[in-house]
Amino acid sequence: MIKPFKPYAPEQPWLPFSEVLLDWDEDFHQLMLCDHIRMVAYESAIRSQVRPGQVVVDLGTGTGILALWALQAGAGRVYGIDLDADVLELATQRIHAHGFADRFEAVNRLSYDVVLPEPADVLISEIIGNVGDNEDFQPILQDAIARLLKPGGTVIPEAVETFIVPVEAIRTHQDIGNGSVATLNGRYQFQQLLRQKNIRNPFNLYYDAIIPTQQHLADVQQVKRYDGNWQQAPQYSRALDFTVTTTGTLTGFKGFFRAQLAPQVILDISSGDIGGRKCSDSWKHCFFPIEQPLAVEQGDRIELRFERRYPHDQAPFRQIYSWHGQVVPRNASATTTANVAREQPLQFRQSMDEAALAGISLSALPALDAAPDAG
Ligand SMILES: C[S@@+](CC[C@H](N)C(=O)[O-])C[C@H]1O[C@@H](n2cnc3c(N)ncnc32)[C@H](O)[C@@H]1O
Numbered sequence: 001m002i003k004p005f006k007p008y009a010p011e012q013p014w015l016p017f018s019e020v021l022l023d024w025d026e027d028f029h030q031l032m033l034c035d036h037i038r039m040v041a042y043e044s045a046i047r048s049q050v051r052p053g054q055v056v057v058d059l060g061t062g063t064g065i066l067a068l069w070a071l072q073a074g075a076g077r078v079y080g081i082d083l084d085a086d087v088l089e090l091a092t093q094r095i096h097a098h099g100f101a102d103r104f105e106a107v108n109r110l111s112y113d114v115v116l117p118e119p120a121d122v123l124i125s126e127i128i129g130n131v132g133d134n135e136d137f138q139p140i141l142q143d144a145i146a147r148l149l150k151p152g153g154t155v156i157p158e159a160v161e162t163f164i165v166p167v168e169a170i171r172t173h174q175d176i177g178n179g180s181v182a183t184l185n186g187r188y189q190f191q192q193l194l195r196q197k198n199i200r201n202p203f204n205l206y207y208d209a210i211i212p213t214q215q216h217l218a219d220v221q222q223v224k225r226y227d228g229n230w231q232q233a234p235q236y237s238r239a240l241d242f243t244v245t246t247t248g249t250l251t252g253f254k255g256f257f258r259a260q261l262a263p264q265v266i267l268d269i270s271s272g273d274i275g276g277r278k279c280s281d282s283w284k285h286c287f288f289p290i291e292q293p294l295a296v297e298q299g300d301r302i303e304l305r306f307e308r309r310y311p312h313d314q315a316p317f318r319q320i321y322s323w324h325g326q327v328v329p330r331n332a333s334a335t336t337t338a339n340v341a342r343e344q345p346l347q348f349r350q351s352m353d354e355a356a357l358a359g360i361s362l363s364a365l366p367a368l369d370a371a372p373d374a375g
Pocket residue numbers: 024032033059060061062063064065066081082083084087109110111112125126127128140
């Protein structure tokens with residue numbers, strides 16, 4: 001089994017790679033190529049779905065590994081699209097080295113600008129973020145399905161579901177507060193990312209971190225499901241109500257995805273088992289911290305409003321997540337001395353858009369599900 005490209009520990013916060021995706025370099029691609037659960041699932045899905053002679057589009061081909069598997073499965077032609085010319089050169093070299101030069105066409109464009117001479121039978125992509133939509137896959141796939149794929153063609157992944165759960169992750173919280181955030185190499189700097197995104201408070205950003213299942217404080221809930229023609233609105237506002245199952249300290253929320261890559265192939269990044277190589281080395285989990293940790297007891301409720309939207313103006317990021325809500329003690333109406341301090345709901349409020357946080361109440365914003373799709 002391939003070893004992780006970079007060792008990592010439970011609860012260790014890493015820079016959120018989905019937020020620097022246009023700067024990805026060779027190390028990041030190496031990290032993905034060494035991600036055992038990612039590689040096994042994608043290879044299995046592609047080999048089970050691609051038939052000899054078929055036309056395949058590999059959207060975001062990167063180093064060309066998915067395209068190579070499609071060619072090995074017998075694809076008659078593979079169009080490998082990537083906006084990054086340098087990585088596309090690596091894909092071309094890989095495909096040529098395997099003797100498939102005559103069946104691979106590199107397309108160095110943003111997918112929205114691509115026009116192909118023939119519609120594809122299969123559309124492959126791996127532009128999934130660790131909370132599903134944090135690489136903005138919905139509009140990209142909706143456009144590609146409509147323009148580049150035959151009607152009824154095969155899409156890998158078929159569907160992606162995202163989930164969220166309140167967690168106790170003390171170390172992650174402390175490390176974020178101390179600015180101790182791991183990065184893949186010197187190109188990626190934590191403080192530089194905060195500056196780029198105009199974020200002053202590190203608790204208004206999400207992080208990549210493995211948060212083991214034992215640290216869940218409640219049952220996991222689904223936030224979103226994308227499937228079919230990928231027409232689901234990418235801007236949304238979800239109200240989630242968790243009942244605390246384990247007394248502890250709420251330090252934030254763990255997000256993750258489960259992708260149905262093909263009828264028999266599921267890629268699930270929820271595991272926290274690093275030693276057993278069941279975690280995703282590249283995605284890890286998505287950790288949404290809250291600035292002030294809150295003590296919670298079994299039976300308390302955690303009300304969470306989880307939102308995703310695009311910036312209203314030229315904000316220096318392409319998507320904004322906001323997570324706010326409150327802990328409602330199970331005995332909120334009781335009046336004994338012991339629980340007086342816990343009678344008031346305990347609130348938290350974080351957003352990647354700090355200006356909106358300071359100026360207007362997020363709950364006063366119009367319902368985002370009703371907003372037109374952007375992107
Ligand atoms: C997560 S990497 C996956 C690379 C490769 N498919 C793999 O599985 O190893 C995503 C790649 O998609 C490219 N990409 C993302 N969105 C794109 C778009 N809309 N058009 C073209 N390329 C895109 C990025 O440049 C990056 O190389």
